[in-house]
């Protein structure tokens with residue numbers, strides 16, 4: 001990440017060379033759907049790499065590692081056990 005033209009993997013720091021196995025990934029917490037997160041994965045390009053929140057990954061392994069690190073940030077573990085929420089479903093509006 002950064003404006004340098006020499007891309008480095010955000011996981012291992014290796015410099016990018018002539019290979020097409022690199023990825024750029026980014027995530028967004030403020031997604032359209034509440035409680036959901038959006039992780040985008042792109043084939044590497046410099047334009048993508050310099051975007052805010054973009055991660056540069058040297059390959060599929062480190063793309064996976066990066067993703068694994070984001071998930072707990074995007075979905076923090078709740079302190080209270082998760083219970084099936086009782087929802088006011090549209091069915092409850094049934095006059096019968």
Ligand SMILES: [Zn+2]
Nearest residue numbers: 009012058062
């Ligand atoms: Zn790497």
